[in-house]
Amino acid sequence: MRNASILVLATGGTIAGQAGSATRRDYRPGQIDIADFLEEFAALGLPARMEGRQIANIDSANIGPAIWRDLHSHISAAMNDPACDAIMITHGTDTAEETAFLLDLTLPSTKPVVLVGAMRPADAVGSDGLRNFANAVRVAADAEAPGRGVLLVMGDQVLAARDARKTKTTGSGAFEGFPRGAVALANPASLDWLQPQWRLGEAARWQFPAEFPRVPILHAYAGQTADSVTRLVEAGAKGIVLAGLGDGNAPDAVRDALADAATEGLVVVRATRVDEGLVDREPEDDANGFVAARALGPAKARILCQVLIANGVTDPAAVQEAFSKR
Incomplete structure (x- = not known):
């Protein structure tokens, strides 16, 4: 794993959520600041240089065009910054597939863009947030990650944005890919790509919308x-x-x-x-x-x-x- 420079854009969600009890079912998403999260991640000792920016700290049910526009702007700038190797986004799982797909359609595939979330809040028994984040760092820092469009890392799987779907309401294995399954398997110690790069050097397919038309x-x-x-x-x-x-x-x-x-x-x-x-x-x-x-x-x-x-x-x-x- 290379010592990559990664920009982390935080939007909240369960990965930044807290319940106040290790066994409580309900919780509040978007409670942990990205600076505190990255401090905890640093203790794992993975070789990556992280810069965190708090774009929002909310339930992803409330994410929409304003935050999408902000994310796209920050990512576009990072794409043009030679000092930045990859971009990660912490995101709630309810609308992660929509954000990932929108960015996949409107960004070039020259640098890795990786979304990551969690199905259990940070203070829950068996919280999956830090492991998912470590997996996502391994993906974002990998030399073979570019040329695959936007990726979503959840439950030790790497899914292409076009394929990723939330298929379960609860549980750490809540995401699947269709029609392709996982394009890679990741854990904090290793990464195995299951498909070759399919979008090498590809420019953005579409311009990011100036306004989002009404489509119910x-x-x-x-x-x-x-x-x-x-x-x-x-x-x-x-x-x-x-x-x-x-x-x-x-x-x-x-x-x-x-x-x-x-x-x-x-x-x-x-x-x-x-x-x-x-x-x-x-x-x-x-x-x-x-x-x-x-x-x-x-x-x-x-x-x-x-x-x-x-x-x-x-x-x-x-x-x-x-x-x-x-």
């Missing part, structure tokens, strides 16, 4: 009616992501209303409320003007949809190309 997620359910769509259109939606039944399906009345919305220029993406599986194109998609989310779940489909609309990409064929790209 519509959850499909039995007995759903068309007014669930028309209300979103009337509220000013620029796109709609359907968290559909099965393979991105919805009741006929809802599909018809979504097709009408697409005719009016909205980007309409069919994803699924099912935990895992591809949503492929179907014969009616061309006529309806729909986009198939492929491997992206509703949360990340929404992020990509927002980025594309902000970059002026609204033609269904062009949007579909972006959803199909690995």
Whole structure:
């Protein structure tokens, strides 16, 4: 492991949380300052030079465009700083996949950017925060980490941002990757890459949005009616992501209303409320003007949809190309 210079941007979450008791179930996220966390990490003796900056100290349910913009600005500056080798972000797990994917879409892959969190607060029995952080440092400092886009380190696994999903409400093994599983296995003593670098030297795929367009997620359910769509259109939606039944399906009345919305220029993406599986194109998609989310779940489909609309990409064929790209 090389003695890398790593910038740590802290946003709070469970990794900075405290319960006040080692056995208490509930806790308060975002209680520990990054300077105190790094002081504890220094006692592990891993060869890395760390600079910490507190961007926020909150529950990740409250993270959104303002903090994303701040993170992107700090990371972009670090990308251009020859003294910085890698960037890490401490983050709550509830929205980590959205932040990771947004940054993956809008940053070059020239330096490692690694998100890390925890499922148990710092003062809980079996807290996983410090171990996850040590694993993330090993990943960020590794010479083979660039060229892989943004990575998420949780539970001794390294996941690509496009694949990472939170699949369990509790427990240290709460994240999985789909359609790829882990791209590496990490622990404080070792790191094993399972895939070669797939984005070597790649520039940012899209510009970071100046404004985030309104793109709601519509959850499909039995007995759903068309007014669930028309209300979103009337509220000013620029796109709609359907968290559909099965393979991105919805009741006929809802599909018809979504097709009408697409005719009016909205980007309409069919994803699924099912935990895992591809949503492929179907014969009616061309006529309806729909986009198939492929491997992206509703949360990340929404992020990509927002980025594309902000970059002026609204033609269904062009949007579909972006959803199909690995």
